[in-house]
Amino acid sequence: xxxxxxxxxxxxxxFSKPATRRYPFEARPPIAKSRGRIHFDDGKCTYCSLCExxxxxxxxxxxxxxxxxxxxxxxxxxxxxxVEACQKGSLSMDAKHGEPWTEKQKLSWHTxxxxxxxxxxAPKA
Amino acid sequence: MNTTWLLTGLIALVAAPxxxxxxxxxxxxxTARMQGRxxxxxxxxxxxxxxxxxxxxxxxxxxxNFYIVCFVLFTAFATGLFFAGQDLLLVVFxxxxxxxxxxxxxxxxxxxYSTIGAERELLQMLAYEPMLLIxxxxxxxxxxxxxxxxxxxxxxxxxxxxxxxxxxPPGDTNxxxxxxxxxxxxxxxxxxxxxxxxxxxxxxxCGATPCCQEAGLPACGTPASKTRAQADRNFKVATILHNxxxxxxxxxxxxxxxxxxxxxxxxxxxxxxxSPFDLSTSHHGHQExxxxxxxxxxxxTLAWIEIGHWYENILLMGFVWLFFSGLHPAVAAALVxxxxxxxxxxxxxxxxxxxxxxxxxxxxxxxxxxxxxxxFLFYFNR
Amino acid sequence: MGARxxxxxxxxxPVLPEPIHLDLVLEDEKVVExxxxxxxxxxxxERLAEKKDIHEMAYVSERICGIxxxxxxxxxxxxxxxxMKIDVPERGHYLRMIWSxxxxxxxxxxWAGLLAxxxxxxxxxxxSWRLRERILDLIEETTGGRVIFGSCKIGGSRRDIAxxxxxxxxKELASLEKDCHAIxxxxxxxxxxxKRTRGVGVIAPDDAIALGAVGPMLRASGVASDSRSLGYxxxxxxxxxxxxxxxxxxxxxxxxRVREIYQSFDLIRQCAAKMKPxxxxxxxxxxxxxxxxxxxxxxxxxVIYYVKGNGTKNLERYRVRTxxxxxxxxxxxxxxxxxxxxxxxxxxxxDPCISCTER
Numbered sequence: 001x002x003x004x005x006x007x008x009x010x011x012x013x014x015f016s017k018p019a020t021r022r023y024p025f026e027a028r029p030p031i032a033k034s035r036g037r038i039h040f041d042d043g044k045c046t047y048c049s050l051c052e053x054x055x056x057x058x059x060x061x062x063x064x065x066x067x068x069x070x071x072x073x074x075x076x077x078x079x080x081x082x083v084e085a086c087q088k089g090s091l092s093m094d095a096k097h098g099e100p101w102t103e104k105q106k107l108s109w110h111t112x113x114x115x116x117x118x119x120x121x122a123p124k125a
Numbered sequence: 126m127n128t129t130w131l132l133t134g135l136i137a138l139v140a141a142p143x144x145x146x147x148x149x150x151x152x153x154x155x156t157a158r159m160q161g162r163x164x165x166x167x168x169x170x171x172x173x174x175x176x177x178x179x180x181x182x183x184x185x186x187x188x189x190n191f192y193i194v195c196f197v198l199f200t201a202f203a204t205g206l207f208f209a210g211q212d213l214l215l216v217v218f219x220x221x222x223x224x225x226x227x228x229x230x231x232x233x234x235x236x237x238y239s240t241i242g243a244e245r246e247l248l249q250m251l252a253y254e255p256m257l258l259i260x261x262x263x264x265x266x267x268x269x270x271x272x273x274x275x276x277x278x279x280x281x282x283x284x285x286x287x288x289x290x291x292x293x294p295p296g297d298t299n300x301x302x303x304x305x306x307x308x309x310x311x312x313x314x315x316x317x318x319x320x321x322x323x324x325x326x327x328x329x330x331c332g333a334t335p336c337c338q339e340a341g342l343p344a345c346g347t348p349a350s351k352t353r354a355q356a357d358r359n360f361k362v363a364t365i366l367h368n369x370x371x372x373x374x375x376x377x378x379x380x381x382x383x384x385x386x387x388x389x390x391x392x393x394x395x396x397x398x399x400s401p402f403d404l405s406t407s408h409h410g411h412q413e414x415x416x417x418x419x420x421x422x423x424x425x426t427l428a429w430i431e432i433g434h435w436y437e438n439i440l441l442m443g444f445v446w447l448f449f450s451g452l453h454p455a456v457a458a459a460l461v462x463x464x465x466x467x468x469x470x471x472x473x474x475x476x477x478x479x480x481x482x483x484x485x486x487x488x489x490x491x492x493x494x495x496x497x498x499x500x501f502l503f504y505f506n507r
Numbered sequence: 508m509g510a511r512x513x514x515x516x517x518x519x520x521p522v523l524p525e526p527i528h529l530d531l532v533l534e535d536e537k538v539v540e541x542x543x544x545x546x547x548x549x550x551x552x553e554r555l556a557e558k559k560d561i562h563e564m565a566y567v568s569e570r571i572c573g574i575x576x577x578x579x580x581x582x583x584x585x586x587x588x589x590x591m592k593i594d595v596p597e598r599g600h601y602l603r604m605i606w607s608x609x610x611x612x613x614x615x616x617x618w619a620g621l622l623a624x625x626x627x628x629x630x631x632x633x634x635s636w637r638l639r640e641r642i643l644d645l646i647e648e649t650t651g652g653r654v655i656f657g658s659c660k661i662g663g664s665r666r667d668i669a670x671x672x673x674x675x676x677x678k679e680l681a682s683l684e685k686d687c688h689a690i691x692x693x694x695x696x697x698x699x700x701x702k703r704t705r706g707v708g709v710i711a712p713d714d715a716i717a718l719g720a721v722g723p724m725l726r727a728s729g730v731a732s733d734s735r736s737l738g739y740x741x742x743x744x745x746x747x748x749x750x751x752x753x754x755x756x757x758x759x760x761x762x763x764r765v766r767e768i769y770q771s772f773d774l775i776r777q778c779a780a781k782m783k784p785x786x787x788x789x790x791x792x793x794x795x796x797x798x799x800x801x802x803x804x805x806x807x808x809x810v811i812y813y814v815k816g817n818g819t820k821n822l823e824r825y826r827v828r829t830x831x832x833x834x835x836x837x838x839x840x841x842x843x844x845x846x847x848x849x850x851x852x853x854x855x856x857x858d859p860c861i862s863c864t865e866r
Contacts, residue, residue, distance in 0.1 A: 002697065002698060003474075003698050004470075004471070004475065004697070005474070005692055005693040005696055005697040006474045006628075006630055006634070006689070006690075006693045006697065007470055007473070009630075009689045009690075010159035010470055010473040010630055013158050013159045013161050014155065014158050018158060018162050018163045018164070019162070019637045019640070020161070020162045020163050022163055031644065031647045032648070033647070033648060033649070033650075033651045034651050035651035035652055035657070056559065056563035057566075077570075077657075078651075078652070079566055079657045080651070080657065084665075093651070156629075159630060160629065160630045160633035160634065161634065161637045237513075237515075238514070240512075241847065244536075400627055400629070401627075472630075473629070473630035474630065475697070475699040476623070476626040476627055476628040476631075476699040476700045476702070476703050477627025477703070477848075478699060478702055478703070479846060479848045479849075480536075482702060
């Protein structure tokens with residue numbers, strides 16, 4: 001028993017660097033394996049729709065005929081099932097977290113049928 | 126001279142909230158650092174208060190805001206009086222009156238959380254008030270009695286003011302101030318060695334025992350000082366400050382008041398609303414009573430409560446200064462800062478206790494440290 | 508006796524991390540009676556079993572709770588694996604145990620902070636959560652998530668911990684364990700803390716059993732009941748004994764959890780020492796048919812998962828009995844004839860997880 005058991009820790013705090021940081025101004029570098037955000041590389045995608053099948057919250061929608069890949073990041077639970085399912089390596093997990101959004105939006109990509117490496121990445125609402 | 130004191134009081138009225146806000150800012154940064162956080166900017170308390178002033182006021186009962194105005198007025202009045210070198214008893218009672226108005230304000234909206242907060246605040250007052258009075262008595266016993274030349278002007282002028290304008294302190298003060306005036310009048314024909322007229326009684330008294338002037342308190346415990354003691358005792362902040370410095374009390378003052386000082390530190394935790402005794406309300410007393418005392422206040426009113434607390438804190442720091450007033454001002458300032466630091470440390474190293482424990486502990490401390498110190502001063506130090 | 512006042516405590520009260528409502532009937536500051544009501548955040552997760560297939564359900568199950576998420580996923584998977592008679596590889600089990608013990612440390616530290624806040628010790632609250640951030644960092648490094656691990660699947664584990672990461676993990680855990688002492692000593696030995704927790708909210712062993720208390724709540728009353736002793740995963744391989752305290756008050760419940768933090772550090776070390784390289788999962792095919800009750804030890808106590816499969820890819824019935832649900836009747840029992848000031852402390856010592864309870 002004793003009084004002020006935490007006073008040493010408190011005093012130490014005065015003379016050492018705080019554990020928190022002023023977040024929006026200084027962000028922590030992302031941890032390597034962190035599941036931050038699904039990254040889509042439209043050059044490699046064959047629109048096989050395996051990812052859509054595996055997605056637990058149905059955040060991914062793939063139009064096989066129209067060759068459109070759409071992902072709703074606000075539905076995505078970042079489980080990484082789509083990354084594991086993707087055979088072409090067009091989906092990957094980005095360790096960096098996405099920017100905050102002020103309104104709901106779905107990102108979608110579309111590439112023309114012949115193998116064209118430079119697709120028009122056109123995010124639309 | 127008297128205008129100087131008056132001016133200090135007026136300056137204090139303006140400066141206390143600014144200083145109090147800065148103190149709160151320092152407090153928040155230091156607290157944050159103790160908790161391993163970065164903490165808010167220094168001026169955050171001001172930002173908060175300005176923001177509160179911008180907000181729409183919502184009040185449940187009509188009287189609620191009126192009580193808060195009274196709380197702020199009385200607290201500011203107490204602070205002004207204190208820094209104008211006025212009667213310490215009057216300061217304490219004005220402060221208490223302010224506190225009572227705050228409690229009344231909290232009682233008026235009939236909200237359960239607010240009511241419990243108000244009840245707890247009353248219990249807190251019950252706990253700290255005796256020690257506060259003992260502290261005043263102790264300071265008076267040690268330094269309220271004139272030792273060196275008394276600062277004449279504030280004594281005479283301010284007693285006049287205290288008796289005629291305010292007329293609310295208990296009879297004690299009236300009697301004292303009356304005797305003061307009597308003393309100053311009677312002393313007029315006596316050719317005093319000092320240039321200041323009104324302290325001639327002291328001069329005369331000390332003429333009998335010249336050692337008094339130099340030796341300070343302990344040496345004054347002779348029958349010769351009896352007449353002087355009857356005539357020149359008062360509760361004025363100005364007198365205490367003057368005697369402490371001129372009497373060259375130094376550390377001896379703190380030593381003679383050591384029990385009372387420790388007891389005062391104890392109740393200071395209650396007064397500053399710090400853990401372990403932040404029962405009725407605080408910036409983080411949300412766990413039991415949501416916001417307790419201030420639950421039903423918002424907007425401007427809440428801002429005024431905050432400003433009232435700033436006044437209160439500065440006044441309390443001034444009170445702490447009195448204990449160190451025999452020392453060099455720089456040393457005294459450092460010690461006051463150390464006391465505040467200690468309070469923050471205690472705040473960050475203890476859990477909140479219950480009111481039963483608080484009242485018990487505060488009264489035991491008051492009895493053991495305060496009363497025994499007071500008895501010592503009465504019987505061994507006169 | 509004073510007039511009776513009813514103080515609404517929750518569902519939104521600063522001390523409550525989650526919404527539970529208590530009507531506290533007060534006489535002055537004495538609580539005479541507490542009437543609980545729940546049902547503010549029911550999300551219908553069990554019903555989702557009819558819409559999501561069994562593999563997706565593992566993710567849903569994990570989202571029952573934000574603090575003990577891993578154990579929820581693990582319990583679900585354990586139940587399904589038992590129905591489908593899947594043998595999880597040894598390394599898969601060890602990984603699961605490491606993560607579930609890490610989540611226990613994280614949960615207990617979080618709870619410690621909340622309790623400190625409950626008795627008005629803000630610094631202790633901040634310090635506990637500061638340490639919790641470090642264990643969260645380790646969880647993020649090994650699983651990629653901070654509170655939702657997403658690492659458990661039917662048939663084993665979805666991720667492996669590489670040897671170099673493991674070595675770093677153990678080193679960091681050792682330093683964390685050392686730093687924990689400053690905090691836990693305060694919980695155990697500080698006089699002001701003891702003043703608020705000792706002798707408060709006492710529940711006798713008989714009452715605790717009769718009212719169905721589970722987990723640290725029950726162990727603090729002197730009943731050695733720890734579901735890990737039942738032998739799910741590979742717990743029989745590890746040496747540990749249920750942590751028991753006698754007093755049955757808030758202090759004893761704190762002591763049980765504090766000691767469990769250190770026990771978990773020890774269990775992680777044991778797991779790391781016993782782990783051998785090998786596969787972490789097996790391939791799962793087919794659908795479950797049959798039913799199973801799985802009992803696991805969560806940070807908050809014993810949790811029960813009931814699954815019933817009918818040979819389709821969706822479960823016919825999925826049911827979870829969470830520890831907080833079991834601990835609410837003892838809570839109501841403890842809330843009688845106490846001071847208002849003790850209410851937050853007592854409510855917090857059952858470690859309420861209302862999201863779990865209502866799912």
